[in-house]
Amino acid sequence: MNAHSTPLLRVENLSINLPPGFDREFAVENISYDLSAGEILCVVGESGSGKSMTANAIMGLLPDYLKPSGGRILFRGKDLLAMREPELEQERGRSMAMVFQEPLSALNPLMKVRDQIAEVMEVHGEKNAETRDRRVLDLLEYVGLPDPTHLRDAYPFRLSGGQRQRVMIAMALALEPALLIADEPTTALDVTTQAQILDLIRRIQRAKGMGVMFVTHDFGVVADIADRVIVMERGIVVEQGPAADVLNRPKHPYTRRLIAAVPHREDHGAKAAAEGEMLLEVKNLRKTYRSGGGFFSRPRVVNAVNNVSFTLRRGETLGVVGESGSGKSTLGRCLLKLADVDGGQVLFRGNDVVPLSARAFRPLRRHMQMVFQDPFASLNPRQTVGRILTDGPVANGVPYAQAESKARELLDLVGLEISAYDRYPQEFSGGQRQRVGIARALALDPELLVADESVSALDVSVQAQVLELLQNLQKKLNIAIIFITHDLRIAAQICDRIAVMYRGEIVETGPPEQVFDAPQHPYTQGLIAAIPGLEWNPRLAVV
């Protein structure tokens, strides 16, 4: 793009100190970069890399205990760090605006959409209510919201995640800023919605000639949207350059490592179809949720799982893919009887487990284990890792001493120190905790493992390690895995077969090659087309 024009934003040797007691001295250290009008600059990094911190520093949104200790942030030649608060307020919103990650918490739940957008204009001196109103309508239409005349009177909770993010973008655009900062704006959204929002940001940026700073952790998104890229690691900019160079010819080892960890279907070795014996047969499984309903109103009925059937053999991995609300997690919970089933059969080793009472099913539980999504919520904070790992075997009648020695073996197997046994979950990182979660599931020698979004909360490099661990364990122990995920790239990488769920039904099943290259159902086609960075092959970049 116009790399020769004067930069809209120039960050020079910016350093922000962390208070003592943190693992490093600087949140960001000595970073410098330029952002020109009319370009999209992606800031990529893993959690804790300081990528959001630079965005917040530009907007003056740093918490009190963090102060920039050196450097300058020049916005159109003026140093933002030297400005007083009133001057800064003039710039914020008017010439630079921000879109946040979680649109629900960034919008005031008690204010109608039109009032929230109009407020931005009012604060910045637009006194005429009629002008404001007209502008709100224009903006809502501009960001592609359906039926803006009605939608402007809605409260945020009535909108879907994607619609809320569009409202946020409309607010940010209200005063036609020259600089838009987007901090992980699509992370909380489904892939198809994400693709639309990315499109929107790109379109607006082209039309208005804005400079966009886009903070993300997802290299696929970077490949889709970035003109230039900055890669951050532990507060330091390790690499920056045009998107094509960084993505396809990464120089810094950290960038190479990150890109190598991006899930991609190329990794899927041509594995022979699993020939193990049949382990699980699900026939016409149904689960409906009823909510509300009283004397005068009919209850709202949602078919969370509708007539789902599939089979699974020993040693096989079935990917269940779908967007939020597709019923994929409910399916996993139904299989393990964490949720009641409304109809159908779940044949485990030929026996239907659906009619069993909780007490009768308990002895069978050890054969079917689960790895949960949230590595922080899934471990009891008041128990040591050892206790967490031995609880299961002890509950199933294994003597404690035997359970203990097994737990220590498992820690080794999942790649943790044996000394982890006596420590509490809080002392571990997200990836390590997820390893504990996997070890807990394996402590019972299960034959079936349900992994519900088990790597979604992890950074991409940790994600790759955990996926590799799961694959190795499967090979070693011949476990059948049901891998529930929203990320098609991961499913394509590790699954033997993929089942695509949409509104409670499996609309398509098949090996990854078939689902990817010749998707039959229109929903699958849309899903595949929305995968970020579809055209970019990270494997070619790091050969």
Next chain:
Amino acid sequence: MTFFKRYARNYGALIGLAILLVVVVLAFAAPLIFPVSPWQSVGDPLLAPSEDPAFPFGTDMLGRDIAAGLAYGARVSLLIGVISTSVAVVIGVSIGALAGFYGGKVDDLLMRFTEFFQTIPAFAMAVVLVAIFSPTIVSITLAIAVVSWPPVARLVRGEFLSLRSREFVQAAIVIGQSGPRIMFTQILPNAISPIIVTASLMVATAILTESSLSFLGLGDRNMMSWGFMIGAARTMLREAWWMSVFPGVAILLTVLAINLIGEGLNDAMNPHLRGRKG
């Protein structure tokens, strides 16, 4: 940071702890300091404080030592406060845990039962119970326990409801732990801090309730208590202010101390909340 260090950051809580320690020592040492029963006349009636150095807090209309009454009253107050709270916590935690964990019909039934108790004014019910079972220290303690468990049950139910849907509890179900085991080893330890904080404040309420009962003449006739002393003094309010003021101050300080401790425990057990206050 250790638990006590976090606790000690709250100066009010330290002061509360100091006051309570004095009361506890006084209660335990009462028979040593005042070998004579507090019901015994030991001096001239209606001696004002410091009129006679032997009776620094004065005497009542029958010549009983106010200081001895305060010391022995501390025993009754603390005893009733601690025991009735323990009983109430046991009842409340059991009912709340069952309701929150099993939900559905069990929850409906237990919560209606709880509401039944909540709709009756607590103090009126305590008066009725003590009157029916004749006022002894046992009946008073139980009556206070019976009227004060519903808030605990509601609190515990709420905690259990939210904790039981957490992933680590789901994980405990998946590994095959039984219901009671999950309640005791997985959920209860995570719900313990709000229970302790509430219990500490309930001790204060129990002391006040006991005083009120004694004031109305529904105290144990064999035990001197602060509430009884105030009740006995009400006819002499103008002539002998010290008869009611000192027991009143004793109640005030003890209840205040316990409240301060409760707040300190709350801060120490939920450090992130304290940080938010600044």
